[in-house]
Amino acid sequence: MIDNRIKFRHLQTFVEVARQKSVMKAAGLLHVSQPAVTKTIRELEDVLGVAVFERDGRGIRITRYGEAFLKHAGAALTALRQGFDSVSHALHADAPPIRIGALPTVSTHIMPQAMTLFLKEDVSARIKIVTGENAVLLEQLRVGDLDLVVGRLAAPEQMAGFSFEHLYSEQVIFCVRDGHPMLDEGPGVFxxxxRYPVLMPTRASIIRPFVERFLIANGISGLPTQIETVSDSFGRAFVRQTDAIWIISAGVVATDIADGKLKALPFDTSETRGPVGLTVRSDSIPSMPLALLMRTIREVARNTAAA
Structure with missing residues (x-):
């Protein structure tokens, strides 16, 4: 349990004395007197019930209890500074852009509504949204080129160092243009x-293993005419102009199906369901604008799942 007697000045003074290994130097940097520094350290030790510094000849050194506390005190100060900075950046519009990697399953279905809600928050923040294959987006997230990836949960071996927040689940569907011959096939549709060209997710995409297992389970080991793509714009245009079949996450074409421009073929693909959510680096602390955007994404996802 956190003792409410510990104040910001206790942490700041303790970390500075530990960094300088000197009460005198810490006092100078903190612009307070040496007795004030000593008093603050004594107050902290009274709260903790242990000594955090001990004499070492004419100087001081940190104790093993102090070492244990230092890591957490430093992290707390860093988090507070980041919090202050994020609010300041949001107020003065000088923050770096929030960089979002959005997989196709949310690019057309979730993100437009989430951005509409975010803009209503009147936060002075720049947003950069990029799409692509999951492996590429996760690598950009890993090296810090992205702050958040929104989409399907990646394979376990790809999730090292990441944290995933589940929002909802969705399945893969087989869709065609309105009026496609297969819509009249009846029970033999599968x-x-x-007989037709099939747009398949690429081998690097998250849903490819789900699709392959589904096809094999239903007695199809291969399709003669395949086009691999993760481009939703190409898929949408090609399927609407031809008799091709598009195997794609339901979220990508949800609006097209609702508008009647595309149709889902009538067979059960529920076994291809998978979690969709937010992926961030495990060691990251969201800025205020990013936290607000994540909140709006959650809200839209909640409404989508309930619909």
Whole structure:
């Protein structure tokens, strides 16, 4: 339990004395007197019930209890400074852009609504949204080129160093243009897949293993005419102009289906369901604008799942 007697000045003074290994130097940097520094350290030790510094000849050194506390005190100060900075940046519009990697499943379905809600917050923040294959976006997140990836949960071996927040689940569907011949196939619709070109997710995409397992489980080991793509704009245009079949996450074409421009083929693909959510670096602390954007994404996802 956190003792409410510990104040910001206790942490700041303790960390500075530990860094300088000197009460005199710490006092100079903090612009207070040496007795004030000593008094603050004594107050902290009274709260902790242990000594955090001890004499070492004519100087001082940190104790093992002090070493244990230092890591957490430093992290707390860093978090507070980041919090102050994020508010300051939001107020003065001088923050770096919030960089979001959005997989196709949320780019057309979740992110537009989330951005609309975010803009209503009247936060002076620049937003950069990029799309691409999951492996590429996760690598950009890992090296700090992105702050957040929104989409399907990646494979376990790709999630080292990341934290995932589940928002909802969705499945893969097979969709075609309105008026496609397969919509009249009846019970034999699945067996007719090999008559038409099929747009498949690429091998690096998250949903590819789900699709392959589904096809094999239903007796299809291969399709004669395949086009691999993660481009939703190409897929949407090609399927609406031809008799091709598009195997894609339901979220990518949700609006097209709601508008009647595309149709889902009538067979059960529920076994391809997978979690969709927010992926961040485990050691990251969201800025205020990013936290607000994540909140709006959660809100839209909640409404989507309830619809």
């Amino acid at each position: 067996a007719a897949l090999d």
